[in-house]
Amino acid sequence: MRFPPGFRFGMATSAYQIEGAWDAGGKGPSIWDTFTARPGTVRHGEHGRVAIDHYHRYAEDVTHIAESGARDYRFSVSWPRALASLDFYDRLVDELLAAGVRPVPTLYHWDLPQDLEDRGGWLNRDTAHRLADHAGAVVLRLGDRVRDWITMNEMNVQTLYGYALTDHAPGRGLGLAALPVAHHQLLAHGLAVQVLRTHDAGAIGIANQHFPVYPAGGDPADVSAAEMFRTLTNWTFSDPILLGDYPDEMIRAGVGVAGAQLDRDLELIGARLDFYGVNFYEPTAVEAPRAGKDYSGVLEVDIPDGMPFCPVPVKSDERTDFGWAIVPSALTEILVALRDRYPALPPVIVTENGASFHDTPPGPAGRVEDPRRIAYLDAHLRAVVEAIDAGVRVEGFYVWSAFDNFEWAAGYDERFGLVHVDRETLVRTRKDSWYWYRDLIASQSTR
Template structure:
C-alpha cells in the first residue's frame, strides 16, 4: 500500500466490515427463517439458488477470524446482528442461544483489543414479519424498537458504536422497487412506504438505545455518484432524480426533516398517511454518520413510467461487479455530507471495497486490483480530510469472501480468500499489504 498510519490524523481508525447472514451460517444456533431464505429458495432469484445456511461458518469460526483481524493491525470490526437469530419469529420469544452468541462475539473482540461496531439490521428480516407486511407496515418501527431493546440490553454496554440499519436504500428501493433483493418486490406503493418506514425504524432504534444510556450512535447510508450520461438537460434531470432518491432522501429525512421534492413527485401519492408527522422521531440525534461507497453510475432518460431513467455503461475500469472505479465520488460525498447535512459530526467510510476475480494459486492470492482500489479511495479520504472534513475512520468491505446475496458465492470482496467447499481461509496480498501499512 502507498500509505501508512502516519498519513492520517492521530486516532484515525481502520477496520473491516461484514454482515451476519453473509458469513455466519444461518442454519444453526436456533435462528429463525428470514426473507433471504425464502428469496433464495425461489427459482431465478439467486445464482445457482445458493443460500446462507452455512455461508463461511463464522458462527463456529469467529475466534480464528478475529485473530486474523488482530494480526492485520486493524482497529475496528463492523458486524451486524441477525434479528431472526435473536428473535426467531421477529416478535415474542427470544432465542437465548442467539443472544449468547453475540455476547461471546463482543467479548472475543474486546479480548483482542478490537472495537466492536454493531449494526442491528443488514437485510435479513424474519419471515413472519415479512408475512405481516414487512417494511410496508408502519408497525415495523415498533417491532424493530423491541428487537433493539433485546439486543442492546445484552451487548450495548460493551459495543464501541452502534447503528440501526445498514444501507436504507437497499432495504427499501433495491428490494421493493427494483426487486433485486429480498423480498423481491417491484411495487412503487410498497417502495414509498418502505422508504419512509425504514427511517422511522432507524429513529425509533436510536431512541431505544439512548434510553439504555448508550453513546456513539450513528447512521449508515450508501451512496452512488450519479453523473448525467450526456450534456442534455434531460440527462441532467435524470441524474438529479437518481441522486435524490439514492443519496439525498435518507440524509434529508434525518437531518432536515423533509424529503427531496423531485423524489416526492413520484413517491408522494404512495406515501403512508401522516408521514409528515414522523420527522421528530426520524431526526433523532446521532453522533456520527457512516458512508458506504463503491461506484458511480451514468444516468440518462428513458421512455416509460417514473422515474423514467436508466443506466448507461461508463468508460472507466470496472470491478468484477461491473462497477466503475471512481474514487473521486467518495471525496465528493464526504465533502457534501459534511457541508449540507452533518455540519461537523464525525464521518466514517463504513464500507468501501471491490469484487475481484481472485484465484488461489500455490497458496496465495495476488489481488493487486484490490490494493490499487483501496489506495485510490484512501487518497480520496485524505483529500477530504485536507479540505476540513472530519473523517475519522475507514472500514474495508469485506474481511472475507462471503455470500454476495443474489449473486451467490462467485463475487469475491474479501481481503481473505474463502474456499467455499472446505471453508479454508487464506489471507490475500491485500491483507498482507494492509497489515504492513497499518503497523504501529
C-alpha cells in the first residue's frame, strides 16, 4: 500500500467510552450516566463510570498512541466535564503535543449533559445554542494549541438509536417524530462552525457515519425501501451540510422548522468545511416488509414494526465478533458515492474504521494475537487506496479504536482497540495489530 505524502494516520476514541472519573472535579451527569443506571439498558449492566480510567492514565495512553507513529489523535471533549472544568483537556493537549501527536478534538460525541436533556435535549432548539457556547469555551481554552476540530459525531446514530428508538441514551422511542433531533444537531454543527471561525480556530470538519444501502432484490418495493433508508440514514445528515438543503420533502417537512427560519438555518448548516469526516463500519441491506417475517437480530438495533423498510443480512464471507459484515469494497463505494453526489466535497478523512474481535488476554510471552483485526484493517486501508486512485481526495485514516473501551449498550464484551485493556486491572497491552499499524506507518514515512 502506498498513500499520498502527508497522509494522516491516526487513532480515535471518545470521552464517555474511556475517561471514567465520572464525577471528578464537579462533573455533572450526562445522558449516558443516566441511561446506564437504568436496569436492562446495557449488556451485563455495565457502565462508563470507570471505563478504562483514561482520565488518570492519559500520559501512559498518549505514549501508546505516539510510539505507534500515529500523528493524529481524535478524542472528544466531555460536555458535562467541560462545564465544570477544562483542566483535564489542557493537560491532555499538552501531553499530546509534547509527544509529537496532533490533537483533533470532537466537541460532541453523544454525552449530552443530563440537565439539557431534562429541558428537552435535542428536541429543544436551544440545545444547539448551548453547544455553540460549549464550542466557544473549548476554543478559548485550547485554541492556542489545537488547530483541527470536529464539531459533531454520527448525528444519524444519536437520532436513530437514542431518540427514534430506545437502544442508546436517552432512549426516547419517538420513531419518525425524532426528525427535529436531526435538524437541531445540524444547527448545532453550523453554530459551532460559526464560533470556531470567529476565533480563527484552524481546520474544521464533522464526523458523519456513511454506508451503502442495498435493496434485498430487484423488487421495486425493495428498491424503494432501500432508497428511503439510504436517504434517512445518510443524506439527511450530509445534504444540508454539503448541498444546503434536505434530500426530499418528507424530511424537510418533518424537521419542525419551515419558511425563512429554515432557510436561515440551512445557510448556517452549509458553512464551508476544511475536511469531511467519514465513519464507516459495514453496509446495510433492506427490503419492504414481508408479513409474518421475523427481522429481529439483523442489525445491532431492531427496526420497529410499522416502518416501510426492514433489514436483511448483508451477504458477506466473514463477520466481526459483533456480527457486523466485513465488506471492504463498501468503503470504496461510499467514498466514491460521496464524491459523485457532492461536487464541492472537501478533503475526506476516514475518522473511524475498525472491528470488534473478542481478543484473548495476553499469552505467556505478553502478546495479544489478533490476526483478524490486522486483516480487517489491511483490507479497509486498501479500500481507501482504491478510492484515492478513483479520484477521491482522502487525506487521513483513524483507527477505531486506540484502546478497548466501553462499547455503549454492548458494554465491554466488544473489543475494538489496538491496545488491549484488562477489565480487572486496567493494564494496557499492545496487540499485534498495534505493531502492524506501527510498521505500516513507518513504511509510508520512509518514502
